[in-house]
Amino acid sequence: MARFRLTKRIAAFALLLAAVPAWADTFSITITTSAAGFNLQGLQGELLFQLSQGVNSEPVTVTLSNFVLSGGSLGSVDTGMTTPGITGTLPATVSMPNSLGQSVRYAQHLTFGSQIVLDAAFAFTPTPGLNPSAAFEVDLAEPNLTNPSRFVQAAGIDYDSDGAVTTFGDVVNGPTAAPEPDYLAPVAAALGVFALFFRRRMARSRNS
Numbered sequence: 001m002a003r004f005r006l007t008k009r010i011a012a013f014a015l016l017l018a019a020v021p022a023w024a025d026t027f028s029i030t031i032t033t034s035a036a037g038f039n040l041q042g043l044q045g046e047l048l049f050q051l052s053q054g055v056n057s058e059p060v061t062v063t064l065s066n067f068v069l070s071g072g073s074l075g076s077v078d079t080g081m082t083t084p085g086i087t088g089t090l091p092a093t094v095s096m097p098n099s100l101g102q103s104v105r106y107a108q109h110l111t112f113g114s115q116i117v118l119d120a121a122f123a124f125t126p127t128p129g130l131n132p133s134a135a136f137e138v139d140l141a142e143p144n145l146t147n148p149s150r151f152v153q154a155a156g157i158d159y160d161s162d163g164a165v166t167t168f169g170d171v172v173n174g175p176t177a178a179p180e181p182d183y184l185a186p187v188a189a190a191l192g193v194f195a196l197f198f199r200r201r202m203a204r205s206r207n208s
Contacts, residue, residue, distance in 0.1 A: 025122040029138060030170040031154045033072075033112045038140065038154070040112035041071065046078060046141045047110055048151050051096050052103045054133025054161060059099035059125040062136055064106075064118055067091040072113025081107035090118075098134070099125075112140075120157065131161040138169075 034041040051062050067090045077089055083104040088094035090108055098104045124132040135158045139151035155169030165173070 025124075027120050027122075027157055027167070028172040029116075029118050029120060029155045030172075031116040031138065031140070032114065032170070033116060033140065033154075034114040038112075038152070040140060040142065041114055042112065043142055044075075044109070044111050046081070046151075047090075047108050047116070048081065048139040048141065049094075049096065049106045050103055050135075050137050050139065051098050051105075052135045053098055053101050054131070054135070054159075056130050057101070057133040057161075058127045058130040059097070060132070060134045061095060061097040061123045062134075063121040063123070064088075064090065064094040064096070065121065067118040068116070069110065070113045070115040070117075072116075073111045075109030075111070078107035078109060081105055122157075122159070132159050132163045133161045134159045 032038070049062075049064065051060070053060065069091070074090055083096075083106070086094065086096050086104065086106050094106055096104055096106055120136060122134070122136075124134075135156070137156040138154050140154050141151045153168065155171050156167065157171060158166045158168075160166075167173075
């Protein structure tokens with residue numbers, strides 16, 4: 001009986017691990033650039049991401065992923081606007097770390113299509129005496145608008161000092177597609193095999 005209970009617990013734990021979502025602080029962002037408020041479809045311009053830390057805030061990294069540009073095309077990274085230390089290039093994953101207490105930026109040229117969709121995942125580094133405050137925004141610019149103050153804010157995600165979140169634009173709390181973290185699948189599979197092993201041993205002991 002004890003072995004049976006242990007097997008059930010192991011199996012339940014394996015299922016629990018398999019169900020843990022990836023990137024709990026991931027947001028899905030949709031920007032309809034062909035809409036009346038933008039009217040940018042077919043125009044060349046820039047896409048700018050900005051990440052700022054609050055006062056006494058923890059280091060934070062925003063990871064951009066699952067980027068889809070419908071009906072448009074991406075150009076080169078604007079190295080003059082992009083902060084050193086940012087890695088990756090859209091449409092692949094882009095990592096924006098910020099532990100500087102100031103804004104970091106990632107900018108890329110593009111020809112606007114009808115819509116932009118992407119995920120933004122936040123990861124704070126817990127630090128004694130600091131809080132998880134940060135401000136993230138997605139800005140759009142028509143050609144030659146290279147001054148950040150002249151970019152139009154299309155979406156935003158803000159964390160206050162208590163970790164509460166406010167959003168601007170079409171932002172949904174939850175990823176577009178959240179694959180499991182790489183380590184969960186093999187752990188869950190191993191626990192499942194372990195549970196099966198105990199079941200077989202229990203069955204053999206009953207038959208002997």
